[in-house]
Amino acid sequence: MRIQIIIAGAVALSLPAAVNAAQLATAPLVPVTTPATAPVAPSILPSHASAHLPKLVEPQLHIARAGNGSPARIALTFDACMGKADERILSTLLRERVPATIFVTARWLRTNPAAVAIFRDNPDLFEIEDHGENHIPAVDFQTSIYGIAAAGSPEAVGREVGRGADAIRAAGLPEPRWFRGATAKYDLTAIHEIRNMGFRIAGYSVNGDGGSLLGAQETLKHIGSAKDGDVVISHINQPTHAAGEGVAKAILALKARGVEFVRLSDVEATGDNDTTGRQPGMF
Template identity: 65%
Template sequence: MKSLFISFAVALSISTSAASGPRLVEPVLHTGKDRGGPAHVALTFDACMGRVDMRILDVLLRERIPATIFVTARWLQYNPQATAILLAHPDLFEIENHGAMHVPAVDYPTSIYGITAAGSPQAVAREVEGGGAAIVAAGAPQPRWFRGATAKYTAASITEISRLGYRIAGYSINGDDGSLLGAGAAERRVASARDGDVVIAHINQPGHAAGAGVVRGILALKKRGVRFVRLADGAAPPPAPVLSD
């Protein structure tokens, strides 16, 4: 089988933040397209806190589907058995950094979707470094990618995260709206992925209907012949994101 090398292109969409603070940016990430092979899609899952959705993890294991899992230090602490499963399958699962306490990596005082942001550059650094340290302490390799809670940042916090050695993990398809979608809507979102898409969904809400839809969407993509890839499958680190005009 021909080797697949992926390059990552990053664009930043800009959203309006509180009037007293800088603009927030939300990175959009696509993989480079493999012109000579099947369509490929990167599945990424956030494990914010709570437990693990075994509906999703079981299908990834059974179908041998690789994925990138963004974990917080809080999630690792309360899910040692699920963590052991991820660590036992390094060929399938790439473990990346979702922060220490699941606070938005925004460097001024604000609230995003009701979650209080880190609030200062120092607090952003603590959130990033704390998450990375917990992953290494759990026995995984040093993470290279960071996705903050809410996936929103300021330009300055992106610069700080890059200084700490991370790339920002954006996405191109929001598969479950924070695990708040119904099963049918989540299935349609995930199944709509096309060549080069990066899908975000959640793997920490076993009690939500969205997880069942995410599973059905993944299986629909597999039936269509999609090849699943991890963010680590790129030939080289992606370029640092640059703000558009």
């Protein structure tokens, strides 16, 4: 008897039943007819196969510092993954005239027309960038990140990025130049593919709200720790989470400190893992 396991949607690994049988007996098996887009839980992969999966990276990003004793320069960036707009954050940005870069998915754009109208009416404040079509991690092999199935192939990564950009254009917003994928994790070949599509990839240097799961005070503390040149990531799509309250308070606290807020398009930004270097033909 032999057991077949699909790895990365492409290779059928045939193992004798005697090999690690005790572990395999309790793991869900993936039929060989499973479509290439179906996620493969890491738990069903033999340890030696998992060790050969490509490396995932979570890129850092910094902007050019103000320096010379000037007030700290900080870029606030927000992910709008799905769900509704967090009015606590959006109204604070609007009222205080604080510029920000917001990464939106196509699915979020479809369900938040009022927020999209605000973006269109305030181009001096809001830079709208690509967060993908359906909030799928831009990883071109099959895996799961924080419980979210990755795109799983170069073609699927291309669709996620390209259709997200299409939705931004269709909403009447300016051409996106940056991409940030769901979970902010990538494999190196996916980074190369996205760069070849003409996008820079937005990492970050300060995790403001822990995926919107932190409490208000902890979020305030995290964002308040930002220094000159930092890029803060938070979420603007969880109006029922306490983190949003902390984000709004942190914006006010940073402004009171005299921080210079900028969008990613306003200053030079540098990321690691070849995520931002300009390439021929890039804007």
